[in-house]
Amino acid sequence: MRLGFLTACMPERPLEAVAQWAGAHGYETLELAAWPTLGDRPFTASHLAADAFDARERERVGAALADNGLSLSALAYYDNNLHPDPQERAAIHAHVRACIDAAAALGGVPVGTFVGRDPGRSVLDNLREAERVLPPLVDYAAERGVRLMIENCVMEGWHPDGGPGNLAYSPELWEWMFELGLFLNFDPSHLLWLGIDPIAALRPYVERVIHAHAKDAETFPAQRDRYGFFGRVATRGEQPWEMGWWRYRIPGLGAVDFRRYVDTLYEGGFDGALSVEHEDPVWGGTPRKVEQGLEIAHRTLRPLVVG
Structure with missing residues (x-):
């Protein structure tokens, strides 16, 4: 197992600077943010130009990693593959294919994305559409x-009322997507606030996990008593990601048991990357x-990960 992080937390830095910092601070691998170069959505970055990938870009990426003793764990382009606007959906699919082409040129690393959802249609209608596209x-x-x-993020901010915006948030839906030939980028933090035990959920599916995120979550039961499971409704306003009774944290600062998490990955034969996804507001x-x-x-994860 290798310890790394998703580079989207450093959107203002070029890849060379991110890689230099990562290598100097004991990280071994990077999950490269590969969103389109245009756009300013939160938690995204463009450290690899998938939409303009050529021999020069391949050389640049390879050199930045090699010069700092790093490997590449995956490319990250998490977007809505069921977007309700046909033109937007076509553009998203085109960029997924561009990421796949870049990943193939860089040794065949995985590409991460979302199933997504059309929020104006039922879950079952979305699943049937996903089986087509x-x-x-x-x-x-x-x-x-x-x-x-696929990462098992709920993407509640994509739904107008805080419902699931990515139909891959539970084991029931993982089994569905495995039948389509998809794999899982497992993240324990999303399961925690859904009321699902991350370790119990992970154990039967480790063989389909080819990449693993390290992100924690902290819950506030008193606030849940006010807002309910679905979080803020009338007071969400322009902050669709502020649910009011939970927040993401750095590993070790929330409620995920990372000792059991990493041990369960090892027990199941996982030998890929454990990638920190930093979205901690603190x-x-x-x-x-x-x-x-x-x-x-x-410091939290290094003692748990055997090289």
Whole structure:
């Protein structure tokens, strides 16, 4: 197992600077943010130009990693593959294919994305639509020696009322997507606030986990008593990600049992990357605080990960 992080937490830095910092602070691998170069959505970055990937970009990425003793664990482009706007959906699928092409050129690392959802349609209608549109992307990846993986993030901010915006949030839906040839980028933090035991949920599916996120979550039961499970409704306003009774944390600062989590991965035969996804509001807001958050994560996880 290798310890790394998703580079989206450092959107203001070029890849070379991110890699230099990671190598100097004991990280071994990077999950490269590969969103389109245009756009300013939160928790995204463009450390690899998938939409303009050529021999020069391949050389640049390879050198940045090699010069700092790092490997590449995956490419990250988490977007809504069931977007209700046909033009937007087509653009998303085109970028997924571009990421797959880049991943193939870089040794066949996995590409991470979301199932997504059309919030104006029922879950069952969305699943049927996904069964139509996702297999061509899976096939496109397989033909190039790449595996397409889905993170089990709820993406509640994509739904107008805080419902699931990514239909891959529970074991029931993992089984459905495995049948389509998709794999899992497992993240324990999302399960915690859903009321699902992350360790119990992980254990039967480790063989389909090809990449693992390290992110924690902290809950506030008194606030849940006010807002309910679905979080703020009338007071969400322009902050769709502020649910009011939970928040993401750096590993070790929330309620996920990372000793059991990592041990369960090992017990199931997992030998991929454990990638810190830093979205902790306490250790965010400035580049230096993001660095400190990653340092805390490294101190928490390093004793658990055997190289």
